[in-house]
Amino acid sequence: MIYTSLDNFYLTPEEVEASPSRADGVDAATEDQLRRFGCGMLQRAVVLLGLPQGVAVTAQVLLHRFYCRRSLKKFDVKVTSIAAFWLAAKLEEVVEIDRPDRLRLRDVLTTFHRLLARAAGSPVPAPLDPHSARYAELKAAVVRDERHLLRALGFVIGAEQPHRFVLNYGALVLGAGTRVQQEAWNLANDSLHTTLCLTLRPEVVACGILFLAARRLGIPLPEAPPWWQPLGATTQQVHAVAAALCQLYAKPPAQYTDVRARGSGGPARGAAAGGADAEEGLETDAGVGKGAGVEAAAAAIDAVTLEQGPGSASRDARTDTARRRQAEGSDRAQPDGEHARERRESRERRRSRSREARERRHRDDSKRRRHHGE
Numbered sequence: 001m002i003y004t005s006l007d008n009f010y011l012t013p014e015e016v017e018a019s020p021s022r023a024d025g026v027d028a029a030t031e032d033q034l035r036r037f038g039c040g041m042l043q044r045a046v047v048l049l050g051l052p053q054g055v056a057v058t059a060q061v062l063l064h065r066f067y068c069r070r071s072l073k074k075f076d077v078k079v080t081s082i083a084a085f086w087l088a089a090k091l092e093e094v095v096e097i098d099r100p101d102r103l104r105l106r107d108v109l110t111t112f113h114r115l116l117a118r119a120a121g122s123p124v125p126a127p128l129d130p131h132s133a134r135y136a137e138l139k140a141a142v143v144r145d146e147r148h149l150l151r152a153l154g155f156v157i158g159a160e161q162p163h164r165f166v167l168n169y170g171a172l173v174l175g176a177g178t179r180v181q182q183e184a185w186n187l188a189n190d191s192l193h194t195t196l197c198l199t200l201r202p203e204v205v206a207c208g209i210l211f212l213a214a215r216r217l218g219i220p221l222p223e224a225p226p227w228w229q230p231l232g233a234t235t236q237q238v239h240a241v242a243a244a245l246c247q248l249y250a251k252p253p254a255q256y257t258d259v260r261a262r263g264s265g266g267p268a269r270g271a272a273a274g275g276a277d278a279e280e281g282l283e284t285d286a287g288v289g290k291g292a293g294v295e296a297a298a299a300a301i302d303a304v305t306l307e308q309g310p311g312s313a314s315r316d317a318r319t320d321t322a323r324r325r326q327a328e329g330s331d332r333a334q335p336d337g338e339h340a341r342e343r344r345e346s347r348e349r350r351r352s353r354s355r356e357a358r359e360r361r362h363r364d365d366s367k368r369r370r371h372h373g374e
Contacts, residue, residue: 009065009156011198020071026259034072036254038063038081042121045085045111047105051094053189056163060192061090061159062149068198069152073260075145079138082112083145091157106130109138119256159197163188165206169231177219184213187245194244200237207233208241215242311322 021031039060046056062084066075086108089095095103110128118124128135150157166184187209191197196205207228214221221227230239 016195016198024071024073025351026072033254034077034274037192037256038077041081041115044087054092057161058091058159059084061197064198066149066152079141080145082142087146127292143315160202162202162206165203170210180213184209194248204233208238211238212242
């Protein structure tokens with residue numbers, strides 16, 4: 001196989017177990033559940049937005065890698081998953097600036113807001129008002145987490161995908177039919193809910209996926225010699241991938257658990273002076289605000305709950321919109337003197353230029369008529 005330096009983030013199982021979250025007191029089961037919760041949100045968001053599957057795959061790999069460098073106690077998976085999704089959309093080139101119907105961050109935020117509200121138990125989530133304070137806080141938190149994600153990974157964000165190995169090797173070499181390819185594609189999507197992308201290369205994961213897909217459908221594949229050897233996989237690795245996927249299907253659906261205030265891992269991220277920005281020596285951009293971004297964003301996401309009722313958030317949004325319009329109306333009614341004077345002078349200059357242009361055209365027409373004897 002030909003490897004590139006863009007896809008070199010691979011750890012041993014021991015290094016994955018010794019994650020920063022584990023050092024902050026988050027147990028293995030909770031960390032696994034939060035990772036699966038974030039991956040599930042990413043997968044569903046791709047479906048709702050109608051984006052290619054590559055966006056979900058890249059976003060899930062980035063999310064897993066990020067939490068090998070940073071703790072779940074300091075970076076809420078709700079906000080970080082949105083940042084990973086937005087970065088993956090850029091990497092997969094689905095954010096095209098010159099298209100009028102391009103994917104916007106507003107679309108991503110409103111989609112995740114709906115998904116997270118449904119996950120919290122709200123049957124009919126109220127839409128997120130793009131002009132509300134909640135939206136501004138969530139957007140600022142996502143932009144900041146995207147910057148943290150890039151720095152944590154050293155701007156090395158290339159992620160190889162097992163899907164192309166599943167399709168190409170399965171069809172061209174093994175002669176796998178449509179049923180095996182479809183089953184393997186589904187398994188490849190589900191494999192991103194595990195940490196296999198952190199410990200094994202994508203072609204090795206693809207071998208385990210093809211092996212399990214064929215076994216589940218009862219379709220034999222050649223094993224003498226083993227068909228996975230050309231991709232550099234061993235029998236133990238193939239069996240380990242299949243076992244990890246079987247263990248994944250035996251787990252209950254992932255639920256969100258707030259671990260930021262539990263244990264003795266220090267203050268929750270977003271405190272004024274003791275947050276992750278100060279601890280890691282990272283400066284905060286003035287454009288996205290300081291301090292309370294992530295906690296405020298998490299509070300905004302959690303605002304739509306069954307206790308509040310589906311109409312509470314919509315009333316808040318209408319109130320915010322009314323206040324904003326009232327403020328804009330008062331600004332128009334009482335403009336600043338200097339700005340009003342500049343606007344009047346600008347209007348006078350435009351009128352003067354228009355009069356000069358009309359007079360010039362009139363003189364030209366008169367000369368033209370005299371020239372032709374009119």
